[in-house]
Amino acid sequence: MRYSAVQLIRQGLAGHTGWSPAWRTPELARGYDAVVIGGGAHGLAAAYYLRKIHKVKRVAVLERSWIGGGNTGRNTTIVRSNYFFPESAALYDFSLRLYEGLSEELNYNIMLSQRGVLNLAHSEHDMELMCRSVNAMLLNGIDVELLSAAQIRREVQTLNFERDARYPIFGGFMQRRGGVARHDAVAWGYARAASDLGVDIVQGCEVTGFLRDGDRITGVETSLGPISAGVTGMSVAGHSGVLAGLAGFRLPITSYALQAMVSEPIKPILNTVVMSTATGMYVSQSDKGELVFGQGLDLYPSYAQRGNLPVAQTIVASMLEMFPSFRRLKLLRQWAGVVDVCWDYSPIIGPAPVDGLFMNCGWGTGGFKGSPVGGWTLAHLMAKGDHHVLSRPFDLGRFTSGRLVDEAAGAGIAH
Amino acid sequence: MLSIPCPFCGPRGEHEFQWGGEPVTRPVPASEVSDARWANYLYLRTNTKGRDRELWCHAGGCGQWFTMERDTMTHEVFESAQISLGRIGA
Numbered sequence: 080m081r082y083s084a085v086q087l088i089r090q091g092l093a094g095h096t097g098w099s100p101a102w103r104t105p106e107l108a109r110g111y112d113a114v115v116i117g118g119g120a121h122g123l124a125a126a127y128y129l130r131k132i133h134k135v136k137r138v139a140v141l142e143r144s145w146i147g148g149g150n151t152g153r154n155t156t157i158v159r160s161n162y163f164f165p166e167s168a169a170l171y172d173f174s175l176r177l178y179e180g181l182s183e184e185l186n187y188n189i190m191l192s193q194r195g196v197l198n199l200a201h202s203e204h205d206m207e208l209m210c211r212s213v214n215a216m217l218l219n220g221i222d223v224e225l226l227s228a229a230q231i232r233r234e235v236q237t238l239n240f241e242r243d244a245r246y247p248i249f250g251g252f253m254q255r256r257g258g259v260a261r262h263d264a265v266a267w268g269y270a271r272a273a274s275d276l277g278v279d280i281v282q283g284c285e286v287t288g289f290l291r292d293g294d295r296i297t298g299v300e301t302s303l304g305p306i307s308a309g310v311t312g313m314s315v316a317g318h319s320g321v322l323a324g325l326a327g328f329r330l331p332i333t334s335y336a337l338q339a340m341v342s343e344p345i346k347p348i349l350n351t352v353v354m355s356t357a358t359g360m361y362v363s364q365s366d367k368g369e370l371v372f373g374q375g376l377d378l379y380p381s382y383a384q385r386g387n388l389p390v391a392q393t394i395v396a397s398m399l400e401m402f403p404s405f406r407r408l409k410l411l412r413q414w415a416g417v418v419d420v421c422w423d424y425s426p427i428i429g430p431a432p433v434d435g436l437f438m439n440c441g442w443g444t445g446g447f448k449g450s451p452v453g454g455w456t457l458a459h460l461m462a463k464g465d466h467h468v469l470s471r472p473f474d475l476g477r478f479t480s481g482r483l484v485d486e487a488a489g490a491g492i493a494h
Numbered sequence: 495m496l497s498i499p500c501p502f503c504g505p506r507g508e509h510e511f512q513w514g515g516e517p518v519t520r521p522v523p524a525s526e527v528s529d530a531r532w533a534n535y536l537y538l539r540t541n542t543k544g545r546d547r548e549l550w551c552h553a554g555g556c557g558q559w560f561t562m563e564r565d566t567m568t569h570e571v572f573e574s575a576q577i578s579l580g581r582i583g584a
């Protein structure tokens with residue numbers, strides 16, 4: 080069913096009883112041409128592009144829980160492409176461009192709001208480093224601009240501009256094409272469009288092992304029985320290490336809890352996304368009016384989808400230091416997702432060390448913005464058996480060759 | 495907040511500690527270590543879901559390194575131990 084204003088009126092007049100489910104609940108087949116493990120935005124996007132672009136016939140997404148219930152539904156929805164290294168800028172900007180056309184492409188409103196992403200500098204030295212980053216980004220063709228403290232003050236009045244602030248504001252830089260999008264809608268939109276093209280989206284189906292023919296992976300063992308696959312892809316974020324273990328190899332990835340929280344909803348007060356390089360804190364206001372904010376990783380690895388208290392306190396303290404007027408708001412919710420962090424804070428996209436399996440993982444704390452390109456490149460790898468030009472620098476081999484894409488040092492902020 | 499048993503100081507709050515990763519042993523001699531073995535030592539991790547043995551440092555206390563068993567799924571803390579000289583990891 081196509082969504083449109085006419086459809087909305089028609090269904091409204093009928094008391095909203097005529098809407099059909101956004102995606103089918105399929106009969107699970109015993110074999111597919113391509114199986115994607117993980118029903119987050121990355122896995123669903125991969126399945127969509129496998130059908131849509133590569134015309135692979137029988138495609139399935141296997142999700143152990145419900146789709147979009149992992150990090151896709153837990154992130155703070157910031158999208159941007161202001162990265163330091165050319166490889167990253169190319170990857171993330173391709174993703175942002177896909178986002179810009181996605182509502183139309185999927186006929187599903189992903190509520191992309193390009194309200195800008197502002198990064199703050201708190202000292203002269205911060206500002207100098209920021210100039211260097213901004214120059215690199217401009218050379219990468221990314222639309223960023225340096226802002227003085229006075230310019231920032233005109234745009235975000237609520238920030239703490241006091242001279243004696245713990246983190247005084249010296250200036251910053253803005254990517255105006257950056258912003259936020261609705262995370263659930265990205266998962267549901269890809270799911271609906273993929274399902275319409277015939278992709279089987281199987282929820283409640285956990286992959287528990289791999290089928291093999293010699294050294295080659297030929298399918299998966301699941302909680303619903305074995306399923307054979309011409310080619311298998313994995314996009315399981317925090318569980319990448321577990322899946323790799325089942326396939327018999329290890330990854331340069333550690334899984335941590337990353338937490339975020341929202342305040343009670345208030346009237347519009349913050350019209351852009353604000354990040355601080357010094358504290359790692361970032362905040363935006365959702366369309367519902369809640370302030371959505373978070374910071375860095377919890378201090379040790381975790382597979383529990385909850386954050387711990389010392390880090391939660393630091394997050395709140397950093398935010399109030401920068402926005403003293405938010406002090407009287409109540410906290411509404413706090414949660415965490417399990418993120419797959421690579422040493423260089425760049426994703427791993429490419430063939431696995433075993434034949435027949437391709438990986439798209441290691442997006443860590445910042446892969447919501449990469450969902451379209453993660454899906455795009457994984458689909459390419461699975462269909463062609465070889466790298467897309469955008470994914471080649473992100474091959475697992477970089478950890479042996481030493482050619483890391485060190486955005487941890489380069490871009491600084493990871494979300 | 496975790497209560498972490500430092501083998502030297504006894505139980506203290508987690509904010510006094512620094513997680514130090516999976517125990518690994520540096521392959522030697524360097525001249526004979528292949529790129530693959532070096533990458534395995536430097537970067538590849540088991541990233542265990544469940545009970546695991548980890549390095550910890552009582553950074554905000556006695557400053558000593560020690561090993562501790564912890565469940566990465568439930569955050570339950572088990573026994574900690576002083577590091578003996580020689581091999582500590584795989």
Ligand SMILES: Cc1cc2nc3c(=O)[nH]c(=O)nc-3n(C[C@H](O)[C@H](O)[C@H](O)COP(=O)(O)OP(=O)(O)OC[C@H]3O[C@@H](n4cnc5c(N)ncnc54)[C@H](O)[C@@H]3O)c2cc1C
Nearest residue numbers: 117119120121143149150151154155157286416446447448
């Ligand atoms: C608090 C928080 C804030 C964040 N903020 C941002 C942000 O502002 N901007 C940004 O770009 N990124 C952000 N991120 C990161 C972003 O959420 C992730 O990088 C991205 O969503 C990963 O998408 P995915 O589809 O790969 O993973 P997921 O959405 O986690 O999907 C993986 C799926 O695999 C399934 N799975 C796991 N094991 C199995 C198995 N054995 N069998 C079958 N299925 C399995 C899981 O159930 C899960 O649904 C944030 C993350 C968190 C936690």
Ligand SMILES: [Zn+2]
Nearest residue numbers: 500503552556
């Ligand atoms: Zn101690």
